[in-house]
Amino acid sequence: MTADLNLRTATPTDRPAIERLWLMFKHDMSEFVGGVPNPDGAFRSERLEAAFSDSVDWAPYLISLSDRPVGFVFVRGLSRPTRVLNSFFVVRGVRRAGVGLWAVREVMARHPGEWEVAFQENNGRAVRFWRRVGEEFAPGAWTEERRPVPERPDLAPDCWISFRYPNP
Structure with missing residues (x-):
């Protein structure tokens, strides 16, 4: 499957697809952080907005399988000593097939150095x-x-992992 995978910097043209993936991501996360949609059915999207801003500190990436979007990665801290994998999502249909690990490795190889990733312990x-x-x-x-x-x-603390990639 990884032969058909592609990871590239997302462009404004990719934004509609990533916005739809964002809804799936936020829906999945709502189980762990207790979030519910806004009255219009959308979820909070500050990180999505930041990822597509003109900031040199952020980079959005689109994960595709052939021509189909299957996930995204948002990185922040690009102008700082430590990068943060801010948001990460892979659609359920390709989870547990190596897509996530492949995408993380691809992103981190593009931005070598110190990394942090947060996740919920539950x-x-x-x-x-x-x-x-x-x-x-x-x-x-x-x-x-x-x-x-x-x-x-009101939320339990996040778990954060920290490491250097590539590891010396």
């Missing part, structure tokens, strides 16, 4: 996936810590 699949990323990308050289969610004292 999302068992994310816990397993991101710990696997840490161990595969920086064997024995990654850390995990809990950090409060800014402006959301």
Whole structure:
């Protein structure tokens, strides 16, 4: 399957597809953060807006399988010493087929250096996936810590993994 995968910087032309994927992402995440849509049926989209802004600190990526969009990755902190994998989504139809791991490796190879990724501890699949990323990308050289969610004292702290890629 990975032979048919493509990861590229998203353009304004890709935005409608990523906005639809964003709704699926936010729907999936609502199970873990208790979010519900706005009255118009959309979810909060500040990170989507930031990813498509003119900021040199952000980069949106589109993951495609052949000609079909199957996910996205938003990176922030590009002008800082530590990059943050801010938002990450792969559609359910291709999960557990290596797409996610492939996409993370592709993105991090484009921006080598220090990385951080946040996830929710009550999302068992994310816990397993991101710990696997840490161990595969920086064997024995990654850390995990809990950090409060800014402006959301009602939520459990996020888990954050940190590592360097490529690992020296």
